[in-house]
Every structure is written in structure tokens, then in C-alpha cells.
Amino acid sequence: MNDNTKLIERAATQIDAASELSARAGRGRFWARPLCRFLARSIKTGTLTLILPDGTRHRFGEGEPHVTAAITQIRSLRRIAINPDLALGEAYMDDTLRIDQGDIHDFLDLVLGNLGDATQSPLRKAWRLLHRLTRPLVLFNPAKRSQRNVAHHYDLSDELYDLFLDSDRQYSCAYFSSPADTLEAAQERKKRHIAAKLLLTPGQQVLDIGSGWGGLGRSLARDWNVSVTGLTLSEDQLAYARTQTHTAGLCDKVRFHLRDYRHETGRYDRVVSVGMFEHVGPGHYGTFFQTVADRLSPDGIALIHTIGSSGRPGAPNPWIKKYIFPGGYVPSLSEILPVIERSGLTVTDVEVLRLHYAATLREWRHRFAANRARVAALFDDRFCRMWEFYLAACEAGFRHKNLVVFQIQLAKRKDVMPLTRDYISAIGSVRDRQRR
Structure with a gap:
């Protein structure tokens, strides 16, 4: 050439x-x-x-x-x-x-x-x-699929959640009295707020649907002298909850089971569910609320705490669905209330928590950032970036878009609650003084 x-x-x-x-x-x-x-x-x-x-x-x-x-x-x-x-x-x-x-x-x-x-x-x-x-196909959540979806997020690593949650591992919206509150104080206030709405008295039987790592159940048993049965679909959460309950000396009052809510058969004075309803799926709302009604005593009270949308019904965010919460869905009130009416339950109170979850996610995001090197050692840099995006996107969604949290109080009878809502803050104030 x-x-x-x-x-x-x-x-x-x-x-x-x-x-x-x-x-x-x-x-x-x-x-x-x-x-x-x-x-x-x-x-x-x-x-x-x-x-x-x-x-x-x-x-x-x-x-x-x-x-x-x-x-x-x-x-x-x-x-x-x-x-x-x-x-x-x-x-x-x-x-x-x-x-x-x-x-x-x-x-x-x-x-x-x-x-x-x-x-x-x-x-x-x-x-x-x-x-x-495509929402009906995506949100079809029979019991076996629900357990797989739960494992995708919650059975990652015990150490991961210790690196950004509070010491009680509350993985749901906290209740802030001011932006200056610590995460620990706001999570304790959330648990007291829920307990006040349940109108607990000593000796009652409480069912906790979606009990997570067991922090709420242990707090209710310790502070209000009730017996708690917790249901979870996460094997890692179950093991942790049982260990912590044994360490706290509460095994006689708190029991946890690897069980779908559809398979529970007991009767309870109170039913509580925090941060679990987002995983039920609209096609299963009827079964969920009928289960709550069937498990609740005639004079019982239930409290459902769930992320919700203040707008019209929509569809899951595709990135969140693919990488973070497969099977998860954020409902509007217009999707929830008609199903409750058909179950025979009465809605006795609805509270909308607006910016509380934005403040909660801000604290989680800061703690995650402070421990990023340790998270990367557990997983890798791509995982860290995925969770950085998840925490930041959710915080921005709660701050600027239509994401909120609903606390829906339910009963079978109208007369089981006081006439006014004053009892909620009154019970919380008494418990604060007792703790001090």
C-alpha cells in the first residue's frame, strides 16, 4: 500500500x-x-x-x-x-x-x-x-406476590436501616410540632398520637397489621399496658422484632407472626396499621377493610395511617415501582372512603398530615448522607445513588406535589369516641408529663 x-x-x-x-x-x-x-x-x-x-x-x-x-x-x-x-x-x-x-x-x-x-x-x-x-395488572397483590414485594425492600440489610432511621426503626411519617424537633422526638410523638386516637385502656387486645420492626407494638404494650399481635411479611423484620421484644422483656405482651392480614382470624379491641396500606393495592381494598371489620370487636376502634394523594386517583410512579416499592400505590381518599362504607365501618375522623413526611424524609436523607460510605461498603455506589434519588424525590414530592399522609379512624359504632377531638391532645399531653 x-x-x-x-x-x-x-x-x-x-x-x-x-x-x-x-x-x-x-x-x-x-x-x-x-x-x-x-x-x-x-x-x-x-x-x-x-x-x-x-x-x-x-x-x-x-x-x-x-x-x-x-x-x-x-x-x-x-x-x-x-x-x-x-x-x-x-x-x-x-x-x-x-x-x-x-x-x-x-x-x-x-x-x-x-x-x-x-x-x-x-x-x-x-x-x-x-x-x-396498566394499573390493575401492576397492582395485583395476592398474598405470595405481596410477600415477594415486601422482601424486595425490607429484607435488604438490618444494618442499612440502622444507618438512617431512629433507634426504634420507625419507617413511616413522624409527627413534628415544629421544624426544630429531632427525628426521635417526632417519632415518639407520632406513636403517642396514634395511641391517643385508639383510646387504649389496659388489658385490651391490639392487632398491628404491617408491624414492621415492632417498635409501635412494643411502645403500645410498654406505655399503655395492652397486648399486641403484630403481622409482617418480612422475615428480616420478624426476626428483629422478636429479638428486640425479648430484650425489652415484653414477650408476654407482644407477639409477632409472619402472616398476611388475610389469614388472621382473631378478634381484637383495636386494629392499627401504619405504613402498610400503600402495599395493599386498589383491587384488594375491599378485602382489607372487610378484614379490619371482621377482626374488630363491636365497640372497637381502628386507625389506618397511610401515604395518600390529595389529588385525583393516578398510577404508581414508574421509577419507584421498578426500583423501590414494587406493588406499591398511593391512594386518594376518593378511592378509600367508598370501600370503607361498603365494609360496614364508620369513618369517625380523618387527619391529613401535610408537610410532616417532608420533614421526616429530610432527616432520613441527612443521616443517609452522613453514613454513605458505610452503605456503599454494604452494597455499592449505584445502590447509594438509587437511595439518594429515592429519599430526595420523595421529600420533594411531599413538599411540592400532592403527596400527604392520611390518618383514618374507624369504628363500628358512632358512640365509642368522645364528642370532640380534644381527647387526642389531652391524652398526648398526659402521657408526655408521665414520661417526663
Whole structure:
């Protein structure tokens, strides 16, 4: 091969490479246009600088805070433009969404705080319609699937949850009296608030559906002298709950079982469920509330504490469904109350906790960040990024979107509660003084 041939081939290779770069740049610009238009319509408060795979920088909004994010691959850019609800979290997990100024919490807080009506773009409407149409299949939760779904999240590692929860492992919304409360104080207040709504008296039998690591059950038995039966589908939670109960010397008052709520047969004075109803699924609401009614004594009281939506019924967030809570669903009141009416139970009180979970998630996020190296040693960096996105996205959702927490009090008779709600704060205040 002579020198001229080599030069020609080298030139052809360079032309091919340049053509590919040009084609890639064209594809990048194609997917960048709808994304940038969306952000330009949405970001008004605060400043977002977005760096695209070709290095171009686009600035949206004005004022504080300033956040800079970079999408490093055209593939990620395309997927985010088409389906941001799923692809944004995946890009952050894969490190193809990089936060150069601020962190993932700052980015999500800025974006979700600005979205408003921009969430109703035609493409997002189409995706949400698809999610709603496939909801019955996604949320079908018979007993065996429910146990697999629970294990996906809760049977990860005992040490993981110790690294960001309070010492009692309360993995649900705390009850803050002010933003200055510690996580421990707010979780203790949550348990007292629930106990007050249950109107507990010594010797009563309490069923705890979705008992988790057993902290609520042990607190009710210790502080209110009741007997508690806890049900969980997590083997790791069951083992921990039984060990802690033995250590606390409460085995005569608290029992835990690996059992689906549909298989419980006892009769109880009180039924409580905290942070479990989100895993039931709309197709099983009738069975759930009929089970509560069947397990509850004629003069009994039940309290259901669940994440909910203050908006219309929707569909699970696809990223949360895929990576964090398979089978999980956040219900609207309009989906819950008609089912309760058919069960024969009476709704005696509904409290909506608005920003309490945002404050709870903020504390979890800070503790997770402080222990990130230890989490990475247990799992890997991608897992850490997944959980950083999960905690930050949920906090922003509770702060800026329609996520809330419902506490729904139920009874079979109207006259088992006092005439006014004053008893709730009165009982809590007495218990505070006794503890001090």
C-alpha cells in the first residue's frame, strides 16, 4: 500500500468519524429541543443550568438557588425527554445525570417546586394514561406476590436501616410540632398520637397489621399496658422484632407472626396499621377493610395511617415501582372512603398530615448522607445513588406535589369516641408529663 492510499484511507476514516459525530450531535439536538422547551416553560423560580452531551449549556429561570446538572449521554437525554418519570432516576443511578452545582436534592427540589401545570404536557399525559391503563395488572397483590414485594425492600440489610432511621426503626411519617424537633422526638410523638386516637385502656387486645420492626407494638404494650399481635411479611423484620421484644422483656405482651392480614382470624379491641396500606393495592381494598371489620370487636376502634394523594386517583410512579416499592400505590381518599362504607365501618375522623413526611424524609436523607460510605461498603455506589434519588424525590414530592399522609379512624359504632377531638391532645399531653 503506497503513501497516497494510506492518506486517502486515513482521510476517509476521519470523514466517517466526523459524520458520526455530526449525526450524534444532530440526534442530541433533536431530543434536546423538547426537553429544553419543557424546562423553559417550567423553571421560573431559581436557576437551572443544564449541560447537554455535546457540551452546550442552557440556562432556565433566574435567582436563587442555582443548580447545574449535566446529561452526559445522548441515550440518557433521549430517554429523559420521552419518559422522565422513569429515566431521570435511572440516569442518576447510572451516573449519566451528574449534578455539578448542588446535589440531587437541590435539583429535584428546584424542578418539582417549579413544575406546576407543565406536568400536563401531551407526552406526559400519554405516559400517565398508559400507566393508569396498566394499573390493575401492576397492582395485583395476592398474598405470595405481596410477600415477594415486601422482601424486595425490607429484607435488604438490618444494618442499612440502622444507618438512617431512629433507634426504634420507625419507617413511616413522624409527627413534628415544629421544624426544630429531632427525628426521635417526632417519632415518639407520632406513636403517642396514634395511641391517643385508639383510646387504649389496659388489658385490651391490639392487632398491628404491617408491624414492621415492632417498635409501635412494643411502645403500645410498654406505655399503655395492652397486648399486641403484630403481622409482617418480612422475615428480616420478624426476626428483629422478636429479638428486640425479648430484650425489652415484653414477650408476654407482644407477639409477632409472619402472616398476611388475610389469614388472621382473631378478634381484637383495636386494629392499627401504619405504613402498610400503600402495599395493599386498589383491587384488594375491599378485602382489607372487610378484614379490619371482621377482626374488630363491636365497640372497637381502628386507625389506618397511610401515604395518600390529595389529588385525583393516578398510577404508581414508574421509577419507584421498578426500583423501590414494587406493588406499591398511593391512594386518594376518593378511592378509600367508598370501600370503607361498603365494609360496614364508620369513618369517625380523618387527619391529613401535610408537610410532616417532608420533614421526616429530610432527616432520613441527612443521616443517609452522613453514613454513605458505610452503605456503599454494604452494597455499592449505584445502590447509594438509587437511595439518594429515592429519599430526595420523595421529600420533594411531599413538599411540592400532592403527596400527604392520611390518618383514618374507624369504628363500628358512632358512640365509642368522645364528642370532640380534644381527647387526642389531652391524652398526648398526659402521657408526655408521665414520661417526663
